[in-house]
Amino acid sequence: MQDSLRVRVNSKLSFGAKKERNLRFLTTDMKSAEEDAYSYAPNVSLSLPLGVGNPCLAAQYHTLQSGPVISVSSCHQSSYSLQNDTHIASGYYHGLKPNGAPALESPRIEITAYSQYPEDEVEERSSNEDHIIKRGVNSIVTLTLPNADGYRDPSCLSPASSLSSRSCNSDASSYESGFYNYDNSPQNSPWQSPCVSPRGPSMLLSCPHATGPVGSPNHSPSTSPQIGAVAEIGWPAQPRGSRPNSPSCSGGVSSCSGIGKRKYSFNGNSYCQTSPNQSPTPSPYGSPRISVTDENWLANTNQYTNSAIVAAINALTTDGVVDLGEGIPIKTRKTMLDNSPSMSLKVEPRGEELGHEREHCHEDYPNRMALKKENYCGGFLDVPQHPYSWSKPKPYLSPSLPALDWQLPSCSGPYNLQIEVQPKSHHRAHYETEGSRGAVKALSGGHPVVQLYGYMESEPLTLQLFIGTADDRLLRPHAFYQVHRITGKTVSTASHEVMHSNSKLLEIPLLPENNMKAIIDCAGILKLRNSDIELRKGETDIGRKNTRVRLVFRVHITQPNGRTVSLQAASNPIECSQRSAQELPLVEKQSVDSSPATGGKMMLLTGLNFLPESKVVFVEKAQDGHHLWETEAKVDKDSVKPCTLVVEIPPYKNQRTSSPVHVNFYVCNGKRKRSQYQRFTYLPPNVPIIKTEPNDDYDSLGTVGLSMHSKPYYNQTRLTPVMPVADPDACLVGAYPPCPPSHATMPSSSPSSSPTLHDLSPVAYIKCLPNSPTHTTASGPMASHFQESPGHTNLGHPPSPDHNSSLEILHSHGSSNSLNSPGAQSYHPIYPNSSPSSSSSPASHPSTPGGPAESPFASAYSPSQVQAAANSSQNKGNSPCQLPEDASPSSMTIAVKQEPQELDQMYLDDVNEIIRNDLSSISVHPHA
DNA sequence: TTTCTGGAACCAGTA
DNA sequence: AATACTGGTTCCAGA
Numbered sequence: 001m002q003d004s005l006r007v008r009v010n011s012k013l014s015f016g017a018k019k020e021r022n023l024r025f026l027t028t029d030m031k032s033a034e035e036d037a038y039s040y041a042p043n044v045s046l047s048l049p050l051g052v053g054n055p056c057l058a059a060q061y062h063t064l065q066s067g068p069v070i071s072v073s074s075c076h077q078s079s080y081s082l083q084n085d086t087h088i089a090s091g092y093y094h095g096l097k098p099n100g101a102p103a104l105e106s107p108r109i110e111i112t113a114y115s116q117y118p119e120d121e122v123e124e125r126s127s128n129e130d131h132i133i134k135r136g137v138n139s140i141v142t143l144t145l146p147n148a149d150g151y152r153d154p155s156c157l158s159p160a161s162s163l164s165s166r167s168c169n170s171d172a173s174s175y176e177s178g179f180y181n182y183d184n185s186p187q188n189s190p191w192q193s194p195c196v197s198p199r200g201p202s203m204l205l206s207c208p209h210a211t212g213p214v215g216s217p218n219h220s221p222s223t224s225p226q227i228g229a230v231a232e233i234g235w236p237a238q239p240r241g242s243r244p245n246s247p248s249c250s251g252g253v254s255s256c257s258g259i260g261k262r263k264y265s266f267n268g269n270s271y272c273q274t275s276p277n278q279s280p281t282p283s284p285y286g287s288p289r290i291s292v293t294d295e296n297w298l299a300n301t302n303q304y305t306n307s308a309i310v311a312a313i314n315a316l317t318t319d320g321v322v323d324l325g326e327g328i329p330i331k332t333r334k335t336m337l338d339n340s341p342s343m344s345l346k347v348e349p350r351g352e353e354l355g356h357e358r359e360h361c362h363e364d365y366p367n368r369m370a371l372k373k374e375n376y377c378g379g380f381l382d383v384p385q386h387p388y389s390w391s392k393p394k395p396y397l398s399p400s401l402p403a404l405d406w407q408l409p410s411c412s413g414p415y416n417l418q419i420e421v422q423p424k425s426h427h428r429a430h431y432e433t434e435g436s437r438g439a440v441k442a443l444s445g446g447h448p449v450v451q452l453y454g455y456m457e458s459e460p461l462t463l464q465l466f467i468g469t470a471d472d473r474l475l476r477p478h479a480f481y482q483v484h485r486i487t488g489k490t491v492s493t494a495s496h497e498v499m500h501s502n503s504k505l506l507e508i509p510l511l512p513e514n515n516m517k518a519i520i521d522c523a524g525i526l527k528l529r530n531s532d533i534e535l536r537k538g539e540t541d542i543g544r545k546n547t548r549v550r551l552v553f554r555v556h557i558t559q560p561n562g563r564t565v566s567l568q569a570a571s572n573p574i575e576c577s578q579r580s581a582q583e584l585p586l587v588e589k590q591s592v593d594s595s596p597a598t599g600g601k602m603m604l605l606t607g608l609n610f611l612p613e614s615k616v617v618f619v620e621k622a623q624d625g626h627h628l629w630e631t632e633a634k635v636d637k638d639s640v641k642p643c644t645l646v647v648e649i650p651p652y653k654n655q656r657t658s659s660p661v662h663v664n665f666y667v668c669n670g671k672r673k674r675s676q677y678q679r680f681t682y683l684p685p686n687v688p689i690i691k692t693e694p695n696d697d698y699d700s701l702g703t704v705g706l707s708m709h710s711k712p713y714y715n716q717t718r719l720t721p722v723m724p725v726a727d728p729d730a731c732l733v734g735a736y737p738p739c740p741p742s743h744a745t746m747p748s749s750s751p752s753s754s755p756t757l758h759d760l761s762p763v764a765y766i767k768c769l770p771n772s773p774t775h776t777t778a779s780g781p782m783a784s785h786f787q788e789s790p791g792h793t794n795l796g797h798p799p800s801p802d803h804n805s806s807l808e809i810l811h812s813h814g815s816s817n818s819l820n821s822p823g824a825q826s827y828h829p830i831y832p833n834s835s836p837s838s839s840s841s842p843a844s845h846p847s848t849p850g851g852p853a854e855s856p857f858a859s860a861y862s863p864s865q866v867q868a869a870a871n872s873s874q875n876k877g878n879s880p881c882q883l884p885e886d887a888s889p890s891s892m893t894i895a896v897k898q899e900p901q902e903l904d905q906m907y908l909d910d911v912n913e914i915i916r917n918d919l920s921s922i923s924v925h926p927h928a
Numbered sequence: 929t930t931t932c933t934g935g936a937a938c939c940a941g942t943a
Numbered sequence: 944a945a946t947a948c949t950g951g952t953t954c955c956a957g958a
Binding site for chain 3: 529577580
Binding site: 490 | 930
């Protein structure tokens with residue numbers, strides 16, 4: 001019986017998925033087989049990323065408020081041309097918004113597809129339907145699934161984490177409350193994006209939920225009948241069990257179908273139905289494994305950049321006021337709004353709304369309460385008793401809060417949000433079908449700790465936590481993972497869940513009495529089925545191999561002047577896949593990131609899953625991705641330990657290179673078991689230091705690079721004493737004091753959290769603009785670590801146009817790594833995306849934040865040192881793999897600031913060449 | 929019991 | 944076309 005049902009379902013599903021599938025195929029063609037294995041990169045440029053994954057959306061969200069200023073075209077263009085946007089982009093905002101704005105422009109086709117939502121209706125019904133669905137198979141077949149979007153869709157309920165999400169998110173309520181009002185804001189300007197079809201009634205547009213169709217492209221008349229269509233196509237009643245044929249879902253399907261061991265299947269169906277994740281449009285093809293080629297990647301990133309720029313512009317024109325809006329593709333808005341209903345996020349009638357929502361939840365979803373799993377409402381109500389009153393109005397509850405995919409700084413003015421204790425690099429996420437796998441833990445065995453410095457008020461704040469991506473693109477909510485609230489005796493920290501833009505947020509009180517410090521022992525990670533997410537409307541990321549996440553913390557501080565300062569800190573990457581965690585080597589730290597082209601020095605790699613048979617391969621790729629050079633480094637087999645690997649840096653092919661050469665290396669445990677790419681730079685034998693002109697920043701740069709260099713890229717956390725310049729922000733933005741001087745004494749920020757300051761006020765943005773370049777350079781070293789998956793070349797990102805000194809450029813490459821870090825990203829979103837040089841790198845892989853310091857000063861470990869370090873690291877109690885700080889190369893590094901000794905014309909020519917190439921390639925990117 | 933955890937079976941897509 | 948991998952997802956069982 002199940003089988004039969006399944007068949008029916010699938011047929012319907014195929015319809016809905018059709019468009020997306022096509023798009024994916026297109027992209028798929030572009031990728032090379034080789035890269036495929038390693039690039040899980042998710043982005044398919046052709047399809048519009050509407051969900052969380054689509055930064056663009058978010059950007060728009062914010063942007064819209066400000067006004068009309070940005071036209072679609074700008075959005076596009078920006079994506080493609082960094083240069084033009086550079087100024088804009090350079091600003092704080094550039095980085096801020098990783099959007100796929102361009103995507104919007106592209107194939108409207110997609111948009112149409114999205115429009116399918118009669119979301120309003122769907123959502124509204126969803127809750128009710130859920131109940132029904134759960135009750136019987138029949139329902140499954142006949143009912144349309146409201147929320148395919150699952151987690152991203154507020155209406156979707158996550159079985160595992162909580163039914164919660166769904167119920168309260170229901171549209172109706174959301175409309176009425178919070179967001180709806182925004183639409184009416186005078187500031188609303190029509191979103192000019194071409195993507196947006198003719199607006200319907202303004203009201204509709206403004207209402208995210210209701211209007212699904214209106215604002216969105218779908219809204220077009222043609223699409224209008226969407227509700228029905230949605231039901232049929234977009235939201236085919238899909239039994240949970242009938243997971244789309246995603247590659248990954250094989251298991252799931254089988255279960256549903258009753259094949260294999262899944263006993264769960266039958267029940268599973270009903271279960272599935274309730275799951276938010278159900279993919280509305282399962283594609284017959286299943287989810288194609290799409291890897292993104294460099295080219296694709298580039299395109300995608302550009303899109304993000306564009307949107308970021310747009311957002312930035314809008315932001316600049318706004319004063320923190322957010323209008324929802326018009327112009328936002330319905331889907332987009334819908335997504336955001338959907339979640340908006342989340343009580344905590346609502347703005348206005350705080351108290352009332354809250355109450356209203358609760359009521360709503362209860363009324364509409366009484367049954368859910370009975371469900372074993374906590375539902376949204378339940379979760380909300382179930383908040384553990386804590387001194388901190390959740391009901392208390394939260395200053396940050398404002399529509400103007402930045403979207404989750406906005407890149408925010410970790411420090412601003414006196415405030416600094418720090419991750420004092422980083423999470424372990426591995427945490428097996430649990431599926432909805434599994435029980436919780438517990439809270440994310442710290443390396444030491446405890447839990448991550450986050451602290452807000454510089455906040456002297458007595459009013460408690462709320463720390464938000466969501467699961468973000470860990471690839472080289474701008475930080476954004478992860479489509480395939482959601483934070484999961486952990487409760488129990490062992491949990492000491494109060495928390496509650498709220499949905500925001502299809503992403504679940506965990507809100508944790510930050511209390512003055514606790515020094516604004518929170519122990520994150522209440523956050524687990526839920527894995528959503530790839531098939532469910534991939535098939536969701538607007539989702540362009542793929543889940544396969546997209547298993548790295550970061551914990552992203554945010555805090556919104558309302559200042560006396562009424563403005564809100566939002567800070568964000570992202571953790572080091574966390575591998576969430578059981579398999580990957582067990583099999584793939586992970587390089588967390590490298591003792592050096594550069595050496596003379598002659599090689600010969602020893603390098604200590606610290607990480608996980610190193611084997612005696614592990615190989616370390618150095619690779620140089622051209623911009624087009626093809627291999628220019630590849631060689632295997634000699635591994636000291638005798639010293640290999642699971643967490644450390646000592647390799648001899650191989651000589652570069654051209655030992656007389658006159659300019660630094662950026663290459664990559666990875667650790668390989670077998671055919672498909674490679675670590676991500678790590679960056680490495682070969683330096684000209686006789687040009688130890690590159691310094692072409694006196695620059696005050698130079699010192700700091702060099703210093704930073706050195707100091708940071710030795711630190712573990714990912715794990716550098718509290719453990720490490722902070723350098724004066726520990727926080728990139730501090731130095732980068734020195735001129736514009738985001739961070740208090742005291743900052744230096746604060747624990748160093750992790751690369752990922754490094755970012756800068758973010759003040760929602762326009763002023764703040766402006767201030768940041770000038771800094772971005774500096775920041776970039778400076779942050780590069782800080783961010784130290786850059787990982788890219790093999791198969792993708794990682795490249796230096798082009799320097800900003802205004803910084804084309806050779807020095808800057810060289811550093812820019814290094815700093816490119818910083819892109820990985822959320823913080824850095826905020827400043828340079830542009831580089832990664834638009835940089836031509838980076839074209840080769842597009843890895844869609846999750847990369848770790850940070851980039852290798854390009855510092856020419858980097859010193860190499862001597863074998864003995866390496867060994868010592870390795871040993872010491874092994875001896876470490878908590879984490880055997882953790883490299884002792886003292887062993888850090890940094891201590892050994894010698895910072896030498898010298899004038900170029902032999903900077904001959906040839907060298908200069910090379911540098912100029914690099915500059916020219918970068919610039920030309922940048923300009924080459926078509927704006928449109 | 930319930931919640932965590934670690935392992936491993938299943939399976940479909942890939943190589 | 945057959946076989947071995949891969950990696951996602953689900954189950955099982957012990958702590």
